[in-house]
Amino acid sequence: MSLSSRSWKKLCSPAFQRSSALKRSPVLKSNPVFKPSPAWKPLDFPRKGIAIISVDEKIEEENLPDYATSRYYPVAIGEIFRARYQVVGKLGFGTTSTPAGQHVALKLYVESDPSDISLDNELKAFERIQNTSNKHPGRYAVRSLLDSFYIDGPNGRHQCLVHPPLWDSVYGFRHRNSVRRFPEPVMAFVLERPFQALDLLHQECHIAHTDIQEGNLLFSADKSVLRAFEQEEAEELDNHSPIRARRRNCLPVA
Numbered sequence: 375m376s377l378s379s380r381s382w383k384k385l386c387s388p389a390f391q392r393s394s395a396l397k398r399s400p401v402l403k404s405n406p407v408f409k410p411s412p413a414w415k416p417l418d419f420p421r422k423g424i425a426i427i428s429v430d431e432k433i434e435e436e437n438l439p440d441y442a443t444s445r446y447y448p449v450a451i452g453e454i455f456r457a458r459y460q461v462v463g464k465l466g467f468g469t470t471s472t473p474a475g476q477h478v479a480l481k482l483y484v485e486s487d488p489s490d491i492s493l494d495n496e497l498k499a500f501e502r503i504q505n506t507s508n509k510h511p512g513r514y515a516v517r518s519l520l521d522s523f524y525i526d527g528p529n530g531r532h533q534c535l536v537h538p539p540l541w542d543s544v545y546g547f548r549h550r551n552s553v554r555r556f557p558e559p560v561m562a563f564v565l566e567r568p569f570q571a572l573d574l575l576h577q578e579c580h581i582a583h584t585d586i587q588e589g590n591l592l593f594s595a596d597k598s599v600l601r602a603f604e605q606e607e608a609e610e611l612d613n614h615s616p617i618r619a620r621r622r623n624c625l626p627v628a
Contacts, residue, residue: 406439416460417452443605444529445484455480455534456523477600479539485530493533497522502579512574517566517592541595545588 393453427433435441454460457478483493507513513514521536544564548554556564568591 415452417462421423424436447482447485447527449482449526455525458521459536477539477595477597479537481535481537482525483533483535484576485527485532499579499581502581506574506578510570510574510578512570512572512578515571534606539595540592540602541599542593543589544591544593547593548588 415545435446447462449464451461451463461480497519503513503516503518517540519535519537519539523534524531525534526532568586572583572586575583604610
């Protein structure tokens with residue numbers, strides 16, 4: 375579930391950290407949120423002279439208890455998928471996927487057992503959401519699916535889902551507050567969108583969300599934040615910054 379960037383602007387001060395995503399060309403015309411953008415020229419990223427941290431030092435998803443290198447697709451900055459999506463930075467990581475993120479977020483799933491039905495159920499849920507009325511206020515409070523496809527990695531196939539880019543969670547936002555809680559008016563404002571989303575899922579889609587928590591309530595990202603992130607990534611690559619420095623803004627995602 376997501377809160378609009380307008381909501382984010384009202385709640386977040388300039389002192390807070392900013393981050394997010396990927397660059398893309400036109401996406402699915404059927405999606406009511408995104409409009410086709412003009413054709414874009416792929417960015418050129420440096421390939422040499424970048425400091426690399428030791429292979430013995432674990433970072434991000436490598437610290438997950440069930441991490442296996444062979445299950446993850448080795449995404450490279452600047453890589454282009456489906457002649458449409460170019461990776462400009464890493465958004466975060468997770469146990470089942472890593473999002474790679476006009477801009478979109480590209481979610482690459484780990485290689486999984488073909489008998490695993492969890493991803494199939496997720497795609498069916500997105501299909502139900504896509505078929506609901508655009509007039510329902512909850513339609514824009516639920517993360518939409520813009521595109522989906524498979525890519526072949528060195529150790530198998532990986533499902534890729536394309537979403538609008540989202541930024542921080544309510545959990546992260548609250549924990550950057552010194553008192554670790556919201557005033558009552560702010561809490562009421564934050565909860566409005568999730569209630570709209572749940573009404574859509576329950577009444578229109580007949581779907582039960584079984585993991586409602588602060589970490590799954592996300593803010594959408596303002597376009598200026600995405601452009602700043604892209605520019606920062608390009609500058610740090612040009613300056614041959616270590617990988618650790620370039621990933622300082624990555625956030626764990628579900």
